Amino acid sequence: MASTLLSPDCSTSAITARHLIPLKRKLLPAAIQFVSFERSLSSPWSPSLCLSPSASKYRTVVSAADPGSMTTLDTTAKIIDGKLISQQIKDEVSAEVTRLREATGVVPGLAVILVGSRKDSQTYVRNKKKACEAVGIKSYEANLPEDCTESEVLRHIEEFNNEPSVHGILVQLPLPRHINEEKILAGVSIEKDVDGFHPLNIGRLAMQGRDPLFIPCTPKGCMELLHRYNIDIKGKRAVVIGRSNIVGMPVALLLQKANATVSMVHSYTKSPEDITRQGDIVISAAGVANLVRGSWLKPGAVVIDVGINPVDDTNSPRGYRLVGDVCYEEASKVASYITPVPGGVGPMTIAMLLSNTLLSAKRIHNFK
Known part of the structure; x- marks a missing residue:
């Protein structure tokens, strides 16, 4: 399945640890019930259509011993707000630009x-x-x-x-x-x-x-979101879906530098869902709408969705809407943190470009 669905995906940080936003992570309950959703074999699945867990194409399977199944939680994942963080970074850049100019x-x-x-x-x-x-x-x-x-x-x-x-x-x-x-x-x-x-x-x-x-802007933005939400990376298992030079490969290198153990899923990967399910942190940049289902995710995983994919929507004035690589409705019931699309990684890319430009000016003029 991966060979037909996955495609190549779609920048040192000047912001230090003192800028991190202290946020408390919600711990998963000690005793949890595992639930997985299986697709009906009687009808084909379209990656552009994200069905809710209650849809007729899925049946619920309860297994307390299945490590690859989904967990039922009382609340959905906390949203990683890229708009909010990007604005904070822009404010910081603006203040530093003023200081440099003066x-x-x-x-x-x-x-x-x-x-x-x-x-x-x-x-x-x-x-x-x-x-x-x-x-x-x-x-x-x-x-x-x-x-x-x-x-x-x-x-x-x-x-x-x-x-x-x-x-x-x-x-x-x-x-x-x-x-x-x-x-x-x-x-x-x-x-x-x-x-x-x-x-x-x-x-x-x-x-x-x-x-x-300089670090490529979108990968740098992904890492900045993790840092500013105080999400621990060291020693964690991270899965990167997509291996382009623009996002997948550099973000995998950044995760390794942050001492994560990294696996990459690409167009030749066998059983991509099994590998993805091992990830404490999942970053998807495959460019395939709703590729990553809730059943692909480890309970409590942190999900960063880089994908921006148009899908047909007759209810939209434009005739389409934008979705990520991750089926948000399903994933938000499994993950601990998740980025929305739009409003997640997208705003961070330009913010990191501004940060890199400021960094360059300060370096060239030897300004601390």
Whole structure:
């Protein structure tokens, strides 16, 4: 099943432990009743349709000895509020930008290179520009046509590499097919690679005893959510679903650096649900709507859902709604903490981009 459902998924932290939000975790009861839901074999299952546990396609199986089954709890999981945490980070960045400007006259600058006219990419760039303005970071843009050459993109990157007022450079992905993405990302100066995608930054992330100059924004956002909700990582079993260079692989490396024992689930993994069920922490970035069912989760697991997937919804004015990789209705009855979609990891990505841009400006100007 994994080979047909899983696909490649969809950045050092400047925020220290003193910024953590002390939150008490609710302990699971000592005696719990295990319940699992089995899909009826008489009708096919669609990953885009998340059925409630009471739906006719499921039957309840009670087993006090089944370690892979779901637990019945009186309350649902606590929500990890990405909107709230991202706003706190933006406030912190804004205060530091002001302090840097007043002390040195330096204003952090972020340059974004957009190739083509994809509506989603234009929206992302517009949102990043608004976020920069809100915290006092100056934004620069280079908008290039769809049919531009690699040389033209690299020329704009080099101009921003040499521009002292630019402290961070972001190339909006995906790029048109005729442009070599790896070559473009490698052209960004490692000192300004606020997206954390430069091969040298990824290489330093993978090495023991070495730290990258920047961590990719979405993985960094996932870790920041865990830290700020005071969720223990050390010694825990973590499962990462998806292994892309953008999210899955770097977040797995970050979890290892935080001393978790990490397993990865990908398109060739056999029995992905069995492996996922071992996770105290589950981070899903597969890009498959409602892939992770409640029965995939260990009772009390912490669930970070990176997926943002459109599914048909005739009740929505847009004709669709956004859901994650995790079937929220089922998972929230099993997990101890869970991120919603939207409103979970998504807002954190831009917040981490702002944090990385500030970090770059402070490092370049040797400002503590």
